[in-house]
Amino acid sequence: SQTIHQWPATLVQPVGSPLSLECTVEGTSNPNLYWYRQAAGRGLQLLFYSVGIGQISSEVPQNLSASRPQDRQFILSSKKLLLSDSGFYLCAWTEGQGWAKNIQYFGAGTRLSVL
Amino acid sequence: DQQVKQNSPSLSVQEGRISILNCDYTNSMFDYFLWYKKYPAEGPTFLISISSIKDKNEDGRFTVFLNKSAKHLSLHIVPSQPGDSAVYFCAAQGAQKLVFGQGTRLTINP
Numbered sequence: 206s207q208t209i210h211q212w213p214a215t216l217v218q219p220v221g222s223p224l225s226l227e228c229t230v231e232g233t234s235n236p237n238l239y240w241y242r243q244a245a246g247r248g249l250q251l252l253f254y255s256v257g258i259g260q261i262s263s264e265v266p267q268n269l270s271a272s273r274p275q276d277r278q279f280i281l282s283s284k285k286l287l288l289s290d291s292g293f294y295l296c297a298w299t300e301g302q303g304w305a306k307n308i309q310y311f312g313a314g315t316r317l318s319v320l
Numbered sequence: 321d322q323q324v325k326q327n328s329p330s331l332s333v334q335e336g337r338i339s340i341l342n343c344d345y346t347n348s349m350f351d352y353f354l355w356y357k358k359y360p361a362e363g364p365t366f367l368i369s370i371s372s373i374k375d376k377n378e379d380g381r382f383t384v385f386l387n388k389s390a391k392h393l394s395l396h397i398v399p400s401q402p403g404d405s406a407v408y409f410c411a412a413q414g415a416q417k418l419v420f421g422q423g424t425r426l427t428i429n430p
Contacts, residue, residue, distance in 0.1 A: 211363075237416060248420055248422035249364070254417055262416075307413045308366050309411075309418055310366065311363030311364050312363050314361065314362065314363050
């Protein structure tokens with residue numbers, strides 16, 4: 206069966222420090238991968254998605270970047286965190302093709318607090 | 321441009337009664353719709369979906385209705401249980417990605 210791992214679960218970082226959040230998927234190949242952010246009391250904002258290794262689409266201009274160095278690995282990064290980067294970050298995956306591509310499966314999330 | 325809207329940020333329902341969560345969309349090209357349930361500090365979990373060629377899909381206590389002419393979908397939960405208390409997101413399938421609504425916080429009262 207397929208599983209998605211996302212870590213760390215919580216992170217407290219000072220303003221101006223770098224960030225690296227990692228997400229890996231097991232039990233499938235060539236998935237579509239997604240990074241979302243949920244700010245306090247808000248909905249899910251799509252940040253990046255990837256349909257293959259090295260292919261990254263950015264949805265919102267911001268202080269963050271994403272990379273996909275391997276088929277089932279998706280990394281969210283920042284060189285210098287801002288206070289506004291605080292939030293709940295979620296990684297998700299979906300099948301790359303077929304009807305199942307419509308259903309996204311989410312990781313447990315990372316709570317990032319920038320102080 | 322909010323393509324998927326959930327206009328009710330919260331809903332309170334008595335245990336055993338029906339919960340109805342609503343969602344509106346603007347893009348007529350959307351062809352697949354989903355509902356997710358989210359507990360605090362957890363990732364959303366897939367609940368139920370519906371293709372645009374259907375107007376109803378049922379799974380146990382959960383039923384999703386789609387009205388394409390009105391660009392409206394709804395999720396019915398009956399009977400509502402305390403464990404149903406969560407935030408519910410509707411989503412529409414676009415090109416390679418889902419477009420989510422803002423969510424509705426459902427509280428089931430004993």
